[in-house]
Amino acid sequence: MEKKLYTITIFSENTPGLLNQITIVFTRRQINIETLSVSPSALKGIHKFTITAYCDLDTVQKVVKQIDKRVDILKAYYNVDEELVYQEIALYKLATDKVLSMGGIENLIRKYNARVLEILDNCVVLEKTGLYEETQEMFDELQSRIGVLQFIRSGRVAITRSKIERLSDMLASIEARINRQQEQQ
Amino acid sequence: MTGAKALMEALLHEGVDTIFGYPGGAITPVFDAMYDYMDKFHYVLTRHEQGATHAAQGYARVTGRPGVCIVTSGPGATNTITGIGDALMDSTPLVVITGQVGKTLLGTDAFQEIDMVSITQPITKWSYQIRDEQEIAWAVARAFYIASSGRPGPVELDFAKNAQIAEVDFKSEKCHFIRSYFPVPEIDESILQDAAALINCSKRPLALVGHGVTIGQAEEELKAFLEKADIPAAWTMLGESAMPSDYRLNKGMLGMHGNVGPNIKTNECDLLIAIGMRFDDRVTGDLDAYARQAKVIHFDIDPSEIDKNVKTDIAILGDVKKTLPQITQLLHEAKHTEWIDSFTEYEEREKNNVIQQDLHPTDGPIKMGEVVRKVSDATKEEAILVTDVGQNQMSAIRYFRFKNKRSVVTSGGAGTMGFGIPAAIGAKIGAPDRTVCLFCGDGGFQMTVQELGTILQEDQLGVKIILLNNNYLGMVRQWQELFFGQRYSSTPMANPDFCQIAQAYGIRSAHVGRREELDAAIADMLSDDKAFLLVVECEEKGMIYPMTPAGKAVTNILLGD
Ligand SMILES: Cc1ncc(C[n+]2csc(CCOP(=O)(O)OP(=O)(O)O)c2C)c(N)n1
Ligand SMILES: [Mg+2]
Numbered sequence: 210m211e212k213k214l215y216t217i218t219i220f221s222e223n224t225p226g227l228l229n230q231i232t233i234v235f236t237r238r239q240i241n242i243e244t245l246s247v248s249p250s251a252l253k254g255i256h257k258f259t260i261t262a263y264c265d266l267d268t269v270q271k272v273v274k275q276i277d278k279r280v281d282i283l284k285a286y287y288n289v290d291e292e293l294v295y296q297e298i299a300l301y302k303l304a305t306d307k308v309l310s311m312g313g314i315e316n317l318i319r320k321y322n323a324r325v326l327e328i329l330d331n332c333v334v335l336e337k338t339g340l341y342e343e344t345q346e347m348f349d350e351l352q353s354r355i356g357v358l359q360f361i362r363s364g365r366v367a368i369t370r371s372k373i374e375r376l377s378d379m380l381a382s383i384e385a386r387i388n389r390q391q392e393q394q
Numbered sequence: 395m396t397g398a399k400a401l402m403e404a405l406l407h408e409g410v411d412t413i414f415g416y417p418g419g420a421i422t423p424v425f426d427a428m429y430d431y432m433d434k435f436h437y438v439l440t441r442h443e444q445g446a447t448h449a450a451q452g453y454a455r456v457t458g459r460p461g462v463c464i465v466t467s468g469p470g471a472t473n474t475i476t477g478i479g480d481a482l483m484d485s486t487p488l489v490v491i492t493g494q495v496g497k498t499l500l501g502t503d504a505f506q507e508i509d510m511v512s513i514t515q516p517i518t519k520w521s522y523q524i525r526d527e528q529e530i531a532w533a534v535a536r537a538f539y540i541a542s543s544g545r546p547g548p549v550e551l552d553f554a555k556n557a558q559i560a561e562v563d564f565k566s567e568k569c570h571f572i573r574s575y576f577p578v579p580e581i582d583e584s585i586l587q588d589a590a591a592l593i594n595c596s597k598r599p600l601a602l603v604g605h606g607v608t609i610g611q612a613e614e615e616l617k618a619f620l621e622k623a624d625i626p627a628a629w630t631m632l633g634e635s636a637m638p639s640d641y642r643l644n645k646g647m648l649g650m651h652g653n654v655g656p657n658i659k660t661n662e663c664d665l666l667i668a669i670g671m672r673f674d675d676r677v678t679g680d681l682d683a684y685a686r687q688a689k690v691i692h693f694d695i696d697p698s699e700i701d702k703n704v705k706t707d708i709a710i711l712g713d714v715k716k717t718l719p720q721i722t723q724l725l726h727e728a729k730h731t732e733w734i735d736s737f738t739e740y741e742e743r744e745k746n747n748v749i750q751q752d753l754h755p756t757d758g759p760i761k762m763g764e765v766v767r768k769v770s771d772a773t774k775e776e777a778i779l780v781t782d783v784g785q786n787q788m789s790a791i792r793y794f795r796f797k798n799k800r801s802v803v804t805s806g807g808a809g810t811m812g813f814g815i816p817a818a819i820g821a822k823i824g825a826p827d828r829t830v831c832l833f834c835g836d837g838g839f840q841m842t843v844q845e846l847g848t849i850l851q852e853d854q855l856g857v858k859i860i861l862l863n864n865n866y867l868g869m870v871r872q873w874q875e876l877f878f879g880q881r882y883s884s885t886p887m888a889n890p891d892f893c894q895i896a897q898a899y900g901i902r903s904a905h906v907g908r909r910e911e912l913d914a915a916i917a918d919m920l921s922d923d924k925a926f927l928l929v930v931e932c933e934e935k936g937m938i939y940p941m942t943p944a945g946k947a948v949t950n951i952l953l954g955d
Pocket of ligand 2: 835862863866867868
């Protein structure tokens with residue numbers, strides 16, 4: 210089956226050891242995680258993981274079910290790029306003297322829609338948000354022209370385009386379940 | 395009270411009556427607390443922590459309630475790994491409580507500190523470290539709820555020593571609900587209609603019965619379902635005693651050493667109805683050649699099993715105890731006489747080519763199969779069968795017969811040698827009124843032979859151990875004979891005098907080398923309710939047939955003729 214980049218979104222309780230529980234599922238199936246980003250979600254006490262990985266549809270479906278099965282996972286699902294609005298952020302540390310001697314930094318910043326975060330005697334730090342290819346292109350250009358002292362790119366963060374809000378739907382269904390249980394008692 | 399005492403109270407609150415375990419430094423406060431609870435728990439001191447976990451599994455499998463182990467940290471804890479892994483694969487509820495160093499020492503490589511939570515995460519439903527005495531009631535309640543609900547499995551609680559000795563105001567808790575955990579999926583009525591329609595128009599349906607039927611206590615519901623639509627059924631090893639052996643629609647065992655009929659018919663049926671089974675590769679063989687012609691309905695409680703190995707047309711999520719009767723209501727009464735009769739040809743072929751020689755040899759060395767059937771007959775098909783792993787297991791599973799449900803305790807998914815003796819101990823403790831017969835090999839017997847000490851300490855606990863001695867790691871030898879040019883690397887065994895070992899533990903024993911002695915020895919073995927070791931010298935180079943070689947189509951069956 211055809212391999213492509215899938216974005217896996219996971220909502221979990223904020224308990225220790227969760228990342229390990231998630232990565233185990235990837236490891237067992239020999240899938241490399243391309244990017245990973247974890248942070249508290251909009252809902253208190255619930256964490257959101259965004260993971261990207263190359264695999265085929267069949268595999269991503271199984272992986273998501275196996276993650277979803279873990280006791281502390283609230284919900285896991287996957288998307289392809291077309292279903293998402295997504296972004297990554299990159300920081301570039303450049304030597305101040307080289308930036309000055311290069312000239313034309315203004316054009317470069319305009320061209321890539323980048324920002325200056327910090328200017329010091331020794332270094333300048335630029336920031337760019339964008340798709341992987343875009344942050345990479347800016348890196349390639351800077352690297353070849355003046356060299357980049359440090360480069361860091363975040364994992365992907367993503368939001369679904371669809372009308373369905375899986376987390377809130379799921380929390381609603383949990384609530385309905387609690388109510389049904391209480392009625393039964 | 396102390397945290398250790400709080401643990402005792404929490405276990406009592408969960409209805410625990412039996413604890414298997416082994417003491418040590420980081421769990422000593424708990425064992426000290428237990429001293430005051432000797433009248434409340436049956437505490438079983440095994441001879442190794444692996445034995446404690448398998449015994450707890452045996453107990454869980456016959457009672458349906460979680461088995462409980464308490465062991466120390468470090469090596470005591472890592473010794474439980476095999477049992478925990480086995481329990482996950484065979485959906486057996488276990489609560490394993492391991493000691494842990496105090497919280498100020500965590501992460502410092504303190505004496506006997508091993509990171510059990512991380513180690514057990516891939517092989518448990520839930521692992522949790524109790525670092526604070528306030529969490530005890532909550533964690534224990536949650537552990538039992540998780541272990542026993544939905545698809546059961548093992549849970550590990552790592553109990554830091556500081557929390558064992560701290561004072562706590564204990565208030566018992568009960569867990570009925572975890573918001574991130576849906577143990578039993580909700581039933582989709584419209585899917586039931588679709589499935590019933592498929593069954594109603596099937597001409598050649600075949601049901602595959604798995605452990606889920608036993609776990610869900612749905613034996614009666616299964617029978618009603620099969621009866622109404624007249625569906626022949628075959629079973630996985632763990633599904634064996636869900637139907638009586640002589641039941642009209644019971645068509646035998648699936649898979650590598652299963653019966654010829656159901657394996658052949660898997661590729662002839664028009665509808666495969668999987669009920670609480672998970673299409674293990676030992677059942678399916680080559681997936682590309684597995685039931686390609688058939689539609690598939692899969693009943694399971696675990697959504698991650700759906701489409702995992704075999705693509706289903708209709709998945710019926712839920713507890714089979716509920717889903718089976720719901721679908722039975724929607725079925726038309728049917729007769730599939732011709733289809734059912736078509737199994738006979740294969741049953742005859744297997745009988746002539748394999749079973750007859752296995753059960754009724756007239757000369758030559760003793761066959762495992764005849765020993766198994768004699769014990770099965772002598773116990774009136776009412777015993778609990780426990781097995782170890784290897785040829786002994788396959789003979790036992792193939793030839794032991796059952797009248798009663800919940801009567802098979804075997805290591806299926808993991809195939810753990812050494813499972814037998816401790817699992818039989820746990821089974822007998824869980825079902826003291828039943829006869830428990832363990833079949834094991836010379837290899838597996840010696841993997842956990844020290845548990846004979848547990849039998850001794852439990853006052854010659856009445857497990858009947860039948861050691862089918864072929865002086866080989868027979869199942870591996872069989873593969874070497876068939877697939878590795880008879881190069882018997884590391885499989886011949888130089889064995890001790892097994893009866894002398896039994897004697898050292900005060901266990902009655904008998905040694906049988908000739909067929910004529912067998913009946914009397916079995917009768918002697920069954921003459922009381924105490925432990926017994928029956929050593930039977932079996933054919934050294936015996937083979938288990940039928941056999942579908944690993945990775946080959948289910949219809950690619952060797953009969954050894
Ligand atoms: C712990 C463990 N180690 C190794 C194996 C691989 N194995 C499977 S069957 C078998 C041979 C078992 O020999 P024995 O107990 O004598 O039983 P037999 O097959 O001879 O009846 C071995 C080594 C296993 N299943 N479990
Ligand atoms: Mg052997």
